[in-house]
Amino acid sequence: MRKGSARMSETPTRHGALDGLPALQHPGVTVAPVLPGGVLNLRGRIGEAGFRDGVAEALGAAPPAAPNTVARGRGVTLLWLGPDEWLAVADPELTPSVEELMARLQGMHAAVTDLGDGQTWIELAGHQARDLLARGCPLDLHPQSFPAGRCAQTRLAQASVLLYALDSGRLWLQVRRSMARYLWSWLAASLDRLEVVEADAEPAAALQARSAP
Numbered sequence: 001m002r003k004g005s006a007r008m009s010e011t012p013t014r015h016g017a018l019d020g021l022p023a024l025q026h027p028g029v030t031v032a033p034v035l036p037g038g039v040l041n042l043r044g045r046i047g048e049a050g051f052r053d054g055v056a057e058a059l060g061a062a063p064p065a066a067p068n069t070v071a072r073g074r075g076v077t078l079l080w081l082g083p084d085e086w087l088a089v090a091d092p093e094l095t096p097s098v099e100e101l102m103a104r105l106q107g108m109h110a111a112v113t114d115l116g117d118g119q120t121w122i123e124l125a126g127h128q129a130r131d132l133l134a135r136g137c138p139l140d141l142h143p144q145s146f147p148a149g150r151c152a153q154t155r156l157a158q159a160s161v162l163l164y165a166l167d168s169g170r171l172w173l174q175v176r177r178s179m180a181r182y183l184w185s186w187l188a189a190s191l192d193r194l195e196v197v198e199a200d201a202e203p204a205a206a207l208q209a210r211s212a213p
Contacts, residue, residue: 017120017180024188027196028128031187034121034172038095040088042078044110054104059088059096068152070164079151079164087162087174120180122187125170127199133163133171135190143168157186 016035023032044051046065056062060073063086071078075094079087090096098112105112124132130141136157139146143165146152151164159182162174175183 015117017117017177018122018184021184024191026126026128026132026191026194028194028199029124029126029132029191031122031124031132031191033184034123035092036121037075037090037092038088039090039115039119040096040098040101041113041115042086042088042101042110043084043112044105044108045084048108051105051108051110054108054110055101058101058104068150070149070151077164079162081153081162118177119174120177122173122175122180122184123170124173127169128194128197129169129171131197132187132190132194133173135194136186137163139163157183157190159183159186 016033018033021033023030042055042063044055044063046052046063052062055078056073059076059078061071061076061078063078064071064080067080069080075091076096077089079089081087088096095114098114101112102110130143130146133156134141137154139152139154146163146165148165148167151162153160153162155161156163156173156175159175159179161183164172164174166172
């Protein structure tokens, strides 16, 4: 183990709520379940002496302080959820050590929780990925307003979700396991009604202008 880095181990076998379902295909977007590695909820005081350094030593990146931003560490991505809350999402087949992370935060006002299989992750990839999401999401999803490296907690088809833009045409969404099948059905139905737009077409000034169900 490299000095100053948290132990990463193989993630225990996880079972997603959408296991076995084939990807949804459309000329402009593909929707597929994804299984990241371990997912931890991290709570702490960003201004507390040692907290940022402790997380950075453990995961390779300090928790981002700016709202709705992300930070990339060693095999893990930290997503901002609130002024004192972050989500640590490990690369596939890896998981950070909760015990080691807590050891580095010992004596501080902090908490680390392994979320296990309680959340479901879905990837939307393609030049119309944002068009599909815009059919049921109130956010302005234009790449200028929601660029790569941003995340946001919002609602999609009345389900509470976390959106993470990896780049302009690739996004991940997280939803509670209990809502996963419902949201998958909504995505499938909305995909059937999504008008095909050429990849090199000029984007709409506002995606919500063509987001009506």
